[in-house]
Every structure is written in structure tokens, then in C-alpha cells.
Amino acid sequence: MSIKIALAGNPNCGKTTLFNALTGSNQFVGNWPGVTVEKKEGKLKGHSDVTIMDLPGIYSLSPYTLEEVVARNYLVGERPDAILNIVDGTNIERNLYLSTQLMELGIPVIMAVNMMDILEKNGDKIHLDKLSEKLGCPVVAISALKGTGIKEAADKAVDLAKKAATVTIAHSFADSVEAVISAVEAKIGSDVADEQKRFFAIKLIEKDDKIKDMMKSVPDVSAEVQKLEDEFDDDTESIITNERYQYISSIIHDCCTKSKKSEGGSVSDKIDKVVTNRWAALPIFAAVMFLVYYISVTTVGSWATDWANDGVFGDGWHLFGIGTSAYNDAADEYAPYDAEIKGFLEAAEEKAPDVTKEFTEVYDDEDAQEADVDAAIKAFTSNSAIKSLTTEVNIAGEDEDEELVNVNVATFETALEQEEPDPADYGVWVPGIPVLIGNGLDAIGCADWLSGLILDGIVAGVGAVLGFVPQMLVLFIFLAFLESCGYMARVAFIMDRIFRKFGLSGKSFIPMLIGSGCGVPGVMASRTIENDRDRKMTIMTTTFIPCGAKLPIIALIAGAFFDNAGWVAWSAYFVGIAAIICSGIILKKTKMFAGEPAPFVMELPAYHMPTVENVLRSMWERGWSFIKKAGTIILLSTIVLWFLMNFGWADGSFGMLEAEQLDSSILAAIGSVIAPIFAPLGWGNWKMAVAAITGLIAKENVVATFGILFGFAEVAEDGAEIWGQLGASIVPIAAYGFLVFNLLCAPCFAAMGAIKREMNNTKWFWFAIGYQTVLAYIVAFCIYQIGSVFTGNIHVVGLIIALLFVAGFIYLLVRPYKESDTLKVDMKKKAFAK
Amino acid sequence: MGTVIVGIIVLAIAGGAAYSLHRDKKNGKSQCGGDCSRCGGHCH
Numbered sequence: 001m002s003i004k005i006a007l008a009g010n011p012n013c014g015k016t017t018l019f020n021a022l023t024g025s026n027q028f029v030g031n032w033p034g035v036t037v038e039k040k041e042g043k044l045k046g047h048s049d050v051t052i053m054d055l056p057g058i059y060s061l062s063p064y065t066l067e068e069v070v071a072r073n074y075l076v077g078e079r080p081d082a083i084l085n086i087v088d089g090t091n092i093e094r095n096l097y098l099s100t101q102l103m104e105l106g107i108p109v110i111m112a113v114n115m116m117d118i119l120e121k122n123g124d125k126i127h128l129d130k131l132s133e134k135l136g137c138p139v140v141a142i143s144a145l146k147g148t149g150i151k152e153a154a155d156k157a158v159d160l161a162k163k164a165a166t167v168t169i170a171h172s173f174a175d176s177v178e179a180v181i182s183a184v185e186a187k188i189g190s191d192v193a194d195e196q197k198r199f200f201a202i203k204l205i206e207k208d209d210k211i212k213d214m215m216k217s218v219p220d221v222s223a224e225v226q227k228l229e230d231e232f233d234d235d236t237e238s239i240i241t242n243e244r245y246q247y248i249s250s251i252i253h254d255c256c257t258k259s260k261k262s263e264g265g266s267v268s269d270k271i272d273k274v275v276t277n278r279w280a281a282l283p284i285f286a287a288v289m290f291l292v293y294y295i296s297v298t299t300v301g302s303w304a305t306d307w308a309n310d311g312v313f314g315d316g317w318h319l320f321g322i323g324t325s326a327y328n329d330a331a332d333e334y335a336p337y338d339a340e341i342k343g344f345l346e347a348a349e350e351k352a353p354d355v356t357k358e359f360t361e362v363y364d365d366e367d368a369q370e371a372d373v374d375a376a377i378k379a380f381t382s383n384s385a386i387k388s389l390t391t392e393v394n395i396a397g398e399d400e401d402e403e404l405v406n407v408n409v410a411t412f413e414t415a416l417e418q419e420e421p422d423p424a425d426y427g428v429w430v431p432g433i434p435v436l437i438g439n440g441l442d443a444i445g446c447a448d449w450l451s452g453l454i455l456d457g458i459v460a461g462v463g464a465v466l467g468f469v470p471q472m473l474v475l476f477i478f479l480a481f482l483e484s485c486g487y488m489a490r491v492a493f494i495m496d497r498i499f500r501k502f503g504l505s506g507k508s509f510i511p512m513l514i515g516s517g518c519g520v521p522g523v524m525a526s527r528t529i530e531n532d533r534d535r536k537m538t539i540m541t542t543t544f545i546p547c548g549a550k551l552p553i554i555a556l557i558a559g560a561f562f563d564n565a566g567w568v569a570w571s572a573y574f575v576g577i578a579a580i581i582c583s584g585i586i587l588k589k590t591k592m593f594a595g596e597p598a599p600f601v602m603e604l605p606a607y608h609m610p611t612v613e614n615v616l617r618s619m620w621e622r623g624w625s626f627i628k629k630a631g632t633i634i635l636l637s638t639i640v641l642w643f644l645m646n647f648g649w650a651d652g653s654f655g656m657l658e659a660e661q662l663d664s665s666i667l668a669a670i671g672s673v674i675a676p677i678f679a680p681l682g683w684g685n686w687k688m689a690v691a692a693i694t695g696l697i698a699k700e701n702v703v704a705t706f707g708i709l710f711g712f713a714e715v716a717e718d719g720a721e722i723w724g725q726l727g728a729s730i731v732p733i734a735a736y737g738f739l740v741f742n743l744l745c746a747p748c749f750a751a752m753g754a755i756k757r758e759m760n761n762t763k764w765f766w767f768a769i770g771y772q773t774v775l776a777y778i779v780a781f782c783i784y785q786i787g788s789v790f791t792g793n794i795h796v797v798g799l800i801i802a803l804l805f806v807a808g809f810i811y812l813l814v815r816p817y818k819e820s821d822t823l824k825v826d827m828k829k830k831a832f833a834k
Numbered sequence: 835m836g837t838v839i840v841g842i843i844v845l846a847i848a849g850g851a852a853y854s855l856h857r858d859k860k861n862g863k864s865q866c867g868g869d870c871s872r873c874g875g876h877c878h
Contacts, residue, residue, distance in 0.1 A: 441836075445836035447837040450837055454844065628854075633855065635848065
């Protein structure tokens with residue numbers, strides 16, 4: 001005969017750890033029918049006839065959350081053979097609230113007190129035998145994490161289930177309450193099993209509407225309810241809750257002994273006194289995030305990304321860095337000669353283009369024989385036009401200041417005699433991916449256009465994105481650490497104080513915290529917000545927080561325009577928070593969103609040092625999804641972009657274009673139509689416009705598009721020059737505006753899909769997207785127009801409009817909002833509706 | 835011949851990427867790699 005055992009307990013009590021330990025890999029994970037709550041069941045190890053059901057973590061059997069409804073429906077409807085109730089030994093008073101309710105279900109219960117190891121470490125003690133006597137059920141000690149006691153707990157649960165013993169409820173409430181419960185029990189019909197009548201009676205007394213759905217005939221208990229409420233001068237739900245806690249307090253005193261150490265407050269309490277302090281909390285949070293982004297983007301992450309961009313996706317790198325320094329010294333010595341050669345050839349191309357072309361075809365051919373190269377040099381330098389040529393070339397000096405040098409044929413020949421240092425001579429040289437792929441394609445005789453697609457399209461685009469993986473991994477490690485140690489939960493609590501001032505609660509910040517990983521689960525997490533207006537506002541503003549996909553854009557702009565300054569990444573994060581706060585203030589003053597903030601109660605888990613394994617696993621899970629996205633969406637996007645960039649109308653016909661005909665491409669045509677819209681923002685060229693639009697597919701696409709449009713593969717020899725080319729395309733203030741625009745505007749298609757689903761209304765969806773995009777546009781516009789004043793590039797009309805926007809913004813922030821005290825009802829509509 | 839071989843490889847990679855996206859969407863997976871229907875929003 002098969003046995004069903006349910007695992008029930010508060011969230012974070014170790015239920016899932018115990019479930020995993022009891023079932024191993026014999027698990028099935030799915031969904032409870034019709035809801036998004038996870039359903040986990042598995043076979044107990046060594047007992048193929050015993051099914052363990054891991055119920056969602058709940059605080060009570062009241063029907064306030066989906067998890068509570070699901071768990072209650074299972075326990076009452078399915079009636080498992082036994083309940084294994086896991087309680088957190090370090091927080092037993094709160095955990096026992098659920099336990100008292102579980103014991104009223106008429107199902108045999110065994111209690112497993114978890115985290116006994118932490119309890120012992122704190123010097124506290126729980127007298128299990130006394131607790132068992134007071135509760136009327138077996139109590140065992142376990143440590144689910146360490147695996148101690150779990151076999152005994154499971155065996156006892158199976159034993160209880162097999163015996164199918166009658167359940168005797170040990171706890172009782174005040175006499176008058178018990179009298180009312182008995183009276184209601186007597187009224188309940190035979191459709192409810194005898195052992196469940198007490199549970200149903202208490203729920204009816206608590207005025208629990210959903211319990212009535214589980215009864216065929218519902219007795220009228222209004223008289224009994226009124227009697228209790230008159231006697232206690234309180235509502236019946238509160239009366240029952242108080243009774244439970246009085247009972248719990250009465251047994252805690254006998255069964256638990258706290259050490260003097262824990263009476264002074266736990267370590268978590270002491271840390272929270274500082275971290276959640278009214279005045280210090282926000283500056284501490286700001287400092288923590290600055291440190292996180294500074295290390296991730298500017299220092300450690302930047303070093304790793306430079307290696308990825310310049311080495312792995314560039315020319316190559318020296319293994320373990322051995323030889324890099326010596327090679328760099330040699331390259332610096334050779335650099336003036338290289339500048340002289342390039343400068344002279346540039347001048348020669350203008351004076352004698354055909355002769356120069358003939359020479360460079362041989363000189364640049366890596367497979368040319370030495371004798372052929374010597375002959376080409378001799379022919380070139382003896383040409384009359386070239387012989388008389390003298391040009392001035394800028395050479396960077398030792399102190400990086402430039403000097404003008406005259407270069408003639410003799411100087412040119414001397415420069416040609418110098419041997420360009422080969423990095424492979426200075427250590428173990430690992431060629432970069434573009435070099436390896438390029439050599440492979442040449443060896444196989446691949447057509448130029450296909451090589452172009454692969455190197456200039458796919459490798460350039462995907463490589464540009466993957467180059468930021470090291471930075472992302474460093475950031476993910478920090479975020480995983482902050483999440484796992486318990487600090488991020490405090491951030492939601494800290495933000496509640498601020499959010500409440502403009503009508504939201506800290507509950508709205510939790511989706512935003514989640515959205516810092518990916519906007520899709522962030523938007524979906526807004527489901528936990530009961531208030532419809534607050535939920536809509538949260539959905540609209542969640543994606544203002546930079547998600548993982550926007551980090552490469554931040555890093556790119558910081559690197560290309562601001563020399564990897566630490567403040568850029570940090571300011572991007574706080575621009576998002578400022579946008580959320582300001583949106584909240586402005587929107588809460590509109591009729592659509594006005595209303596009081598919802599109460600916010602959340603559990604602050606104790607601080608603990610995360611395990612290295614957990615942190616690394618979290619880092620890898622998020623990093624892997626980033627890499628997978630690069631290999632799918634970004635890869636397909638780069639192929640499409642390459643075709644759009646390399647085909648167009650030139651010389652009166654449609655076909656494949658040369659590199660210098662980029663402005664005639666389909667992509668340029670599309671970009672040119674859109675670009676004027678962004679001209680007031682300072683980045684009205686088609687390349688920037690196209691990059692912003694491709695960001696709608698996936699935000700990383702912005703970086704991939706830049707990689708393709710600014711010739712990543714071609715300038716890979718110089719490594720950082722791609723960002724140099726980008727840096728020359730627009731001014732820094734416009735670049736910062738571009739960054740802010742991409743941070744605040746409509747998110748990627750996947751996140752838009754999540755917004756559409758959660759809004760469940762097309763009009764609200766378009767309102768949300770429109771709001772985000774318009775806000776992004778106005779903010780970027782103001783940044784550019786007002787910022788240009790400080791760079792000496794004033795646009796008078798734009799500046800006036802920007803100042804008007806700022807004035808309007810300030811007005812919307814500070815204007816008083818008065819709740820309407822006039823009820824406007826369309827009586828005709830109401831009448832016809834009836 | 836080299837062009838044909840490389841072309842087939844590129845087509846296969848692109849096709850595989852498209853199929854992977856289609857399969858994930860069909861299985862209810864999000865871009866974050868997780869399963870939206872079971873997502874508690876805890877993607878950290």
C-alpha cells in the first residue's frame with residue numbers, strides 16, 4: 001500500500017534541503033494544476049512505496065497567498081498519511097504558529113526541529129521531550145544541511161503513517177473559545193470527516209470564505225462569531241491568532257532555554273542596527289553598490305574584459321602574460337618606424353596611386369616570397385614620383401607627446417629594414433579567435449563574402465558581446481554574495497522607507513531587485529503585489545534598473561568615452577533608481593495610480609556566510625544564460641545585420657557593397673529614416689540609431705551592432721581601437737545620454753512580452769511602453785542639451801526646451817495632489833447596467 | 835568546395851540557434867534560461 005507524507009513548514013526552514021536529502025534524484029517537479037506554484041514530489045530513498053510531497057513554504061493555513069491555498073487544498077483534499085513538519089529551531093516561536101494549525105487537520109504529525117547545529121552553536125537549547133509532551137506529537141532533532149537525524153525523522157514519519165493512529169490535539173484555547181468551537185463542530189455535517197471538524201470549525205469562526213468552497217453544506221455560525229467578538233471585543237481572526245500565540249508562549253518558556261549570548265541579540269541584529277539604521281542605511285547601500293560596480297566594471301572586470309576583447313577576440317595573447325611586457329617594449333620601439341611607413345604610403349597613394357597599389361599588394365601579402373618583396377621595394381623606391389616625395393608624419397614620443405618628423409624615401413627604406421616584432425617570439429602566443437578562424441577560412445579557400453559574414457558579422461558581433469563576459473561574471477559573483485548573505489533582503493526593507501513616502505512599499509522594490517538580473521522574472525515577480533495600481537506601477541518601472549544585458553552597454557560607454565571611470569556604471573544604477581522614485585512620485589499624483597501604500601511585511605533571514613559553491617553556482621547560472629543568449633539571439637541578429645549592412649543600392653543597382661559603400665546599405669537606409677528622431681539627443685547618426693533599435697531584440701545587441709558597424713575585426717590588431725572609433729563618432733555627453741536612453745527606454749522583446757502578460761490589457765501595455773520610451777527620450781534630451789552648456793556647445797532652442805522639460809518635471813514632482821471628495825457616478829450607465 | 839562546406843556549417847549553426855530559441859519558447863523557458871511557469875523570480 002503506498003504512503004503519502006507531506007513536508008510542511010515555513011519558508012527558509014530547510015524543507016527543500018530535507019526533501020532533496022530524502023528523495024535524492026527520485027524527484028518529479030511540476031506545477032500545481034492551474035497555478036504557477038511549483039509542485040515537488042519524490043520517492044523516499046529505500047522506500048519505493050512512500051511518496052514525499054514538498055509543499056510550498058507557508059506561514060499559516062489561511063488563504064491569503066496562492067502557496068497557502070495550494071498547501072491547504074492538498075492537506076485537506078488529498079489527506080496525506082502523515083505530515084513531517086519542519087520547524088526552524090532558531091525561530092521556533094514563529095514556526096509553531098503553523099504547527100498548531102497542522103495538528104488540527106486530524107493527520108498524524110511528526111515535528112522535525114531543524115538547524116539544531118546553529119542552535120547549539122548559539123548556546124541555546126530545546127528540550128525535545130518536553131516539547132513533544134506539550135504538543136502531543138513526536139519531535140526529533142535534525143540538521144537538514146548536514147544530514148543528521150533525517151533518516152530517523154523519515155522512519156518515524158513512515159511508522160506514524162503505517163499505524164494510521166488517531167490524532168489527539170494537545171493544545172487548547174480559552175474555555176469560552178473552546179465552547180464556541182465545540183458548538184460549531186456540532187453544526188458541521190457528515191461531509192466533513194470527524195477528525196477534520198475542529199479545523200473546519202476554527203476556519204468558519206475566523207470567517208474564512210474559501211473554506212466554504214470545500215464544504216457541501218455550510219452551517220450558519222454568525223451567532224457564535226458574534227458571541228466571541230462581543231466577549232473579546234475583537235474580530236474572531238485576531239482572537240484565534242492571539243489564542244494560538246498565548247498557547248505557544250506558554251510552552252516556549254518550558255521547552256526552550258536561551259543562552260545569555262543570544263539574549264543580547266544575535267549577530268544579525270547587531271549588524272542590522274548599522275545596516276538598516278535610519279540615516280546610515282542609504283549611504284551604506286550606495287557605497288556597497290559603488291564598490292560592486294567599481295570592482296566589476298573598472299578594475300578587476302575591466303582587466304578581464306580587456307584580455308577578452310583584445311586577446312581572445314583580438315590578435316591573441318601571451319599565455320599567463322609571460323612575454324607581454326618584453327613584447328610591448330619591443331612594439332613601442334618599433335612604433336615610430338611603423339608610423340613612418342604608414343605615413344609615407346598614405347602620401348604616396350595620393351601622389352602615385354597605381355604605383356603604390358602595386359607595391360602594397362606585394363608588401364601586404366603574407367605569403368609573398370622575400371625576393372619578390374625586395375624587388376617590389378626596389379621598384380617602388382626607384383619610381384621618380386616616389387623618389388622625390390617627402391611628407392610629415394606625427395610620431396608619438398616617449399612622454400606620449402607627438403612630434404612632427406620629415407619622412408623621405410631614405411627614411412622610408414630605413415624603416416622598412418626594421419623588423420616588426422612578432423609576439424610569438426616573446427613567449428607562448430595564443431592566437432585570438434578571429435585570427436584562428438581567418439587562417440582556417442583562408443586555408444579552406446572560403447569565398448571572401450562568406451569570410452566577411454563570419455569574421456565581420458558573426459565573430460565581430462558575438463565577440464563584442466562575449467568580450468564582456470568576464471566583467472559580467474565578476475559582477476554576478478558580487479550580486480550572488482549580497483543576495484545569499486542576506487543583505488539584499490535588507491535593501492528591500494531600506495527602500496520601503498523611501499518608497500512609502502511616495503505611495504509605494506518595499507514590496508515593489510523586490511521585483512526591481514530581481515530585475516537587476518533579468519527584467520522578465522522581475523516583471524513577473526510583481527504578481528506578489530496585491531494592490532492592482534501598485535502592481536501596474538511596479539511593472540512599468542521594474543525595467544528601469546539595469547539588467548544583466550544592459551551591463552555591456554554601460555561598460556562599453558564607460559570604456560569608450562570615460563576611460564573606464566568608476567562613476568559611470570554606478571551612476572547608471574542610480575539613474576534607474578531615481579527614475580523609479582520620480583516615476584512613483586509623479587504617477588501616484590494621478591487618478592490612475594493614487595492610493596495608500598500597501599503594508600509591507602517580510603522576513604529578514606539571518607546573515608550567514610554564503611558557501612563558495614552556492615555563489616559560484618549562482619554566478620555560473622546567470623553567466624551561462626548570458627553566453628547562451630549570445631550564441632542564439634545575438635548570433636542570428638548579427639547575421640541579419642551583416643546582410644543588411646553589406647547589401648544595398650550603389651551605382652544604380654542592388655547588390656553586395658564594398659566596405660567604403662556602407663552608407664549605401666539597406667541598414668543605412670533604415671537607420672537614416674530613424675536617425676533624425678535622435679538628432680536632438682546628440683546621436684543623430686544612423687549607426688547609433690540602428691544600434692538602439694537592435695537593442696529591442698536583446699539589449700546586448702547594442703554592443704554587437706557597434707562591434708559590426710565600427711569594424712571590430714579590422715581594427716583588432718590595435719585591440720582598443722574599436723572603442724576609439726566609437727569614441728570619435730559622438731561627444732561624451734551625447735554618449736552618456738545614449739546610455740541613459742538605452743537604460744530607461746522600452747526593454748527587450750522578451751521583457752515587453754512579460755509586461756504584456758502581466759498587464760493583461762493591451763492599452764496598459766502600450767501605456768507602459770510609451771511611458772518608458774518618452775521618459776527615456778526626455779531625460780536623454782535634457783542630459784545632452786543642458787550638458788552641452790558645460791562643454792561649450794550650446795544649442796539655444798534645445799536648451800530652452802530642455803529647461804522647460806526640467807521645470808515641468810519639477811512641478812510634477814512637487815505639485816500637491818488632493819484626493820477628490822466628490823463621487824462622480826454616471827447614473828444612466830448604472831441604471832442600464834442593472 | 836571550401837565555401838560550400840563553410841556555408842553548410844554556418845547554416846547549421848544558425849539553424850541550431852533558431853531551433854534552440856523555438857524549443858525554449860515552446861517549453862516556456864525565458865531568455866534568462868529559466869522556466870517562466872515555475873519562476874519564483876529568484877534568478878539571483
